[in-house]
Amino acid sequence: MSRVLPRSPWTWLVVAFWVVLLLFPVASSDLFFQNMIILSLVFAIGAVSLNIISGYGGYVSLGQSAFLGIGAYTVGLLSIRVDVSPFVFVPLAGVVGAAFATLLGVIAMRTRGHAFVILTIAFLLLTQLVLLNWPSFTQGSKGLSLPLALFDPSIQNWPFYYALAALLALSVLMSWRIRRTKLGMGLIAMREDEDKAATVGVSTPTYKILGFVASAVFLSMAGGVYAYYLNFIDPRGMFDIVISVQIVLSMLLGGRATLWGPVLGAFIIEPLNEFANQSLGGGNSRLLIFGGLMALVVMFMPQGIVPFAGELLEKRRRRGQDAIVGARVERPLVIREREDAPVGHEVQPGRALLDVRAIEKRFGGVRAVDGCSFVVPEGSITALIGPNGSGKTTAFNLIDGMMRPDAGEVWFDGRRVDGLRPWRRAHLGIGRTFQITRLFREMTVLENVVAPLRSFSWRQLNADAVSGPEAARAEELLEFVGMRRYRDEKARALSYGQQKLVELAQVLMLDPKLILLDEPAGGINPTAIERMGEMIRRLNRQGTTFLIVEHNMPFVLGLCDPVLVLARGTCICEGGPEVVQQDPRVLDAYLGEDFVLEEVGV
Amino acid sequence: MTEFAQAIILGLLIGGVYALMASGLSLIFGVMNVINTAHGAFLILSAFLTYSIWTATGLDPLVAILITTPAMFGFGWLLYSGSIRRIREAPAAASVLLTFSLALVLEGLMGLIWGNTSHAVRPAYFNQSFTVGDLFLPKAQVYGCLVAIAVLVALWLFLARTWTGRAIRASAVNPQGARLVGVNVAAVATMTFAIGVATTGAGGSIVGVLYPFLPGSHYLWISRLLGIIVLGGMGSLPGAVVGALLIGVGESLTSTYISPQWTTAVPYVVIFLVLLGRPQGLLGARLREDVAAV
Numbered sequence: 001m002s003r004v005l006p007r008s009p010w011t012w013l014v015v016a017f018w019v020v021l022l023l024f025p026v027a028s029s030d031l032f033f034q035n036m037i038i039l040s041l042v043f044a045i046g047a048v049s050l051n052i053i054s055g056y057g058g059y060v061s062l063g064q065s066a067f068l069g070i071g072a073y074t075v076g077l078l079s080i081r082v083d084v085s086p087f088v089f090v091p092l093a094g095v096v097g098a099a100f101a102t103l104l105g106v107i108a109m110r111t112r113g114h115a116f117v118i119l120t121i122a123f124l125l126l127t128q129l130v131l132l133n134w135p136s137f138t139q140g141s142k143g144l145s146l147p148l149a150l151f152d153p154s155i156q157n158w159p160f161y162y163a164l165a166a167l168l169a170l171s172v173l174m175s176w177r178i179r180r181t182k183l184g185m186g187l188i189a190m191r192e193d194e195d196k197a198a199t200v201g202v203s204t205p206t207y208k209i210l211g212f213v214a215s216a217v218f219l220s221m222a223g224g225v226y227a228y229y230l231n232f233i234d235p236r237g238m239f240d241i242v243i244s245v246q247i248v249l250s251m252l253l254g255g256r257a258t259l260w261g262p263v264l265g266a267f268i269i270e271p272l273n274e275f276a277n278q279s280l281g282g283g284n285s286r287l288l289i290f291g292g293l294m295a296l297v298v299m300f301m302p303q304g305i306v307p308f309a310g311e312l313l314e315k316r317r318r319r320g321q322d323a324i325v326g327a328r329v330e331r332p333l334v335i336r337e338r339e340d341a342p343v344g345h346e347v348q349p350g351r352a353l354l355d356v357r358a359i360e361k362r363f364g365g366v367r368a369v370d371g372c373s374f375v376v377p378e379g380s381i382t383a384l385i386g387p388n389g390s391g392k393t394t395a396f397n398l399i400d401g402m403m404r405p406d407a408g409e410v411w412f413d414g415r416r417v418d419g420l421r422p423w424r425r426a427h428l429g430i431g432r433t434f435q436i437t438r439l440f441r442e443m444t445v446l447e448n449v450v451a452p453l454r455s456f457s458w459r460q461l462n463a464d465a466v467s468g469p470e471a472a473r474a475e476e477l478l479e480f481v482g483m484r485r486y487r488d489e490k491a492r493a494l495s496y497g498q499q500k501l502v503e504l505a506q507v508l509m510l511d512p513k514l515i516l517l518d519e520p521a522g523g524i525n526p527t528a529i530e531r532m533g534e535m536i537r538r539l540n541r542q543g544t545t546f547l548i549v550e551h552n553m554p555f556v557l558g559l560c561d562p563v564l565v566l567a568r569g570t571c572i573c574e575g576g577p578e579v580v581q582q583d584p585r586v587l588d589a590y591l592g593e594d595f596v597l598e599e600v601g602v
Numbered sequence: 603m604t605e606f607a608q609a610i611i612l613g614l615l616i617g618g619v620y621a622l623m624a625s626g627l628s629l630i631f632g633v634m635n636v637i638n639t640a641h642g643a644f645l646i647l648s649a650f651l652t653y654s655i656w657t658a659t660g661l662d663p664l665v666a667i668l669i670t671t672p673a674m675f676g677f678g679w680l681l682y683s684g685s686i687r688r689i690r691e692a693p694a695a696a697s698v699l700l701t702f703s704l705a706l707v708l709e710g711l712m713g714l715i716w717g718n719t720s721h722a723v724r725p726a727y728f729n730q731s732f733t734v735g736d737l738f739l740p741k742a743q744v745y746g747c748l749v750a751i752a753v754l755v756a757l758w759l760f761l762a763r764t765w766t767g768r769a770i771r772a773s774a775v776n777p778q779g780a781r782l783v784g785v786n787v788a789a790v791a792t793m794t795f796a797i798g799v800a801t802t803g804a805g806g807s808i809v810g811v812l813y814p815f816l817p818g819s820h821y822l823w824i825s826r827l828l829g830i831i832v833l834g835g836m837g838s839l840p841g842a843v844v845g846a847l848l849i850g851v852g853e854s855l856t857s858t859y860i861s862p863q864w865t866t867a868v869p870y871v872v873i874f875l876v877l878l879g880r881p882q883g884l885l886g887a888r889l890r891e892d893v894a895a896v
Contacts, residue, residue, distance in 0.1 A: 060695040110881045117698045118828045126870035284713035291706025298700045
């Protein structure tokens, strides 16, 4: 997961692995093992690549062998027509694989978890079917024979061996790099909570496509090398869904979302595959072994070997140390001034930063928001109050883009935003926290805060997230909310109040002009409420506008001006705290008509 | 024109059979948010059971439904209790991987028991047809479709009229709410999975008569059924029926006017087009994602 591997034992294992891998063909001329390593390398490239979309991004694909096949067929089809070394076409195999991945990514853009798996299975079986049913181009089920490799016998299969080793090195390097960038953070954020990721500026469709392309490129190239190595390819052998399963299994067994886990898994699974084929006759026993093993891994060791071992080491390392969480929870949260102001735009107090015009949202027959209009003046701390079910949270969802209104308009900072997706609105400067905190649970506190994307650019995606200016800025924000010392803890380990603070820091990373806070004082202790209020005031003085939904009336009335009152989906009243407190419509909305009638009667 | 009408009718007849199995798949998804990718393998297992019953006793395969349906119900119950229940709290992808691994294991087991060769159940009426005007209605298809409709109606009545059926539907709409009004959601999940799998009991017996099959056929079937529920809207039972009829007709038209070897492409292409244009499917509703209740 997001664990930084302890340096010593792992580093030595990795170095030893590469030394053995690179020297093996020189030291031993055993072709059986050479073959086994070559196949393991293909699996390893597949598993490391798959890990980017599945391990980081959370989207499991059962169609990865399609990319192996696409690469193989790209090289195969070209090499029987053009008389040069098939190695020449290997980069092209990567391009073709990337093109197919992009296409599939575009189709998958709007789908979630389950549909994505279905799509990848359909893609695999459809490409196989097309190759089978198009014999004039592909020679169909007869398969393709590639030119024989005529290397000097003394170097055996070295060219294939080292080409694949190089591709594995490249895939691991890519995986390592992605894990450190904003792209990687965004992918993991998407895995943890896709809707939430969108509200912090992560344009999920783009991330999905990029993640999918990244998990296809090197695998397709490996497929090209593999085809040349085999000399013969056919659609059933190359587009075999069991190979997809073995790639997934390699990743799961070794440890998803880790750098080396998929490599380890592949070097376990492939020899097992050889064993099943050689000693057990392949076919049914191969299905039983890999089906059974995957079932066992999913049920009993879903985290995989590397994280499992990592946890053991970590436990040993931490023995005797105080856990940070728990030990210091009682300490007061300290707010410190930040060095630079969180927002750098010009504030024009009083102009309408957010202008909501007659928005409506219906759920079946329920009109949750029903022609609601209000304005949030720039530089204000505006409250949005109202009884339960009056449409406050729905209004938030319509403003930040989690939902689209059925009617009405939302204007922000002088432009209409109701048609924009959540991440576009985040880029424009709308930040939002949730009533029940929604941090990315498996990410550390620091990673949670660096995950947001302020604006979309390719350079930003490739920007270093875990060190450098982004990380420094995140630490500053954590300092501001008093959570810096928890930076390396998993978000799920924090208390509810702490999560609220981290979520605030996370939103601040967007440099928002407007922050929507959904019950910032809900469920936390009175001291923390006070500090929360103080932070809001401080940020407001530095230029951030707030719109706050809150049930804690003393908190609202002491902090906010103006106060908007929502009832039955419309804004029934607005004004200063004193005005709203006196308004009979507000009493009516909160306490019901009976109460008012009696009052009138008395 | 006759050719066209013939293709439509054959498509609808087979679509009726698809509808039964797709309903089971969609029911499981709707209630449990699990895509049972082993549904195709269960179907082939039931076809093999039918084959064995038929060869051993000569019992009509469509009567064998009375045995295969409860057998698959029990099988589903056991599988759920023994494996899938363990990962109820795991991320969604885990259930797909688990059911898919079950499918592979089943494929391997069926290969060991019955062999990896093509099998077929051929009762006497196998190659007879009714003739209506210029149209031929193969008896096997007609009987198969009628039986499928009968089982489907029984399933709908069960869901609509019995307390358990209502509990299942309630759990699909709102598990927390169902729990509040006294539904044992965990038990309902087991029941739902078993009922969903039971549809492959009847379905498999019918399929055994209509098509030759071998253990590896389950990929074809699961793709077809997935195509149906994606088209109809995942989790929607009316959607499963509509999707099944459309896919049945689509395959039949493709076979008549393009080429039989491209019929298997129909579900794949449908999956691509639906996910691109209307990811929620024809009758699937975009549910309110209750942000506060997550």
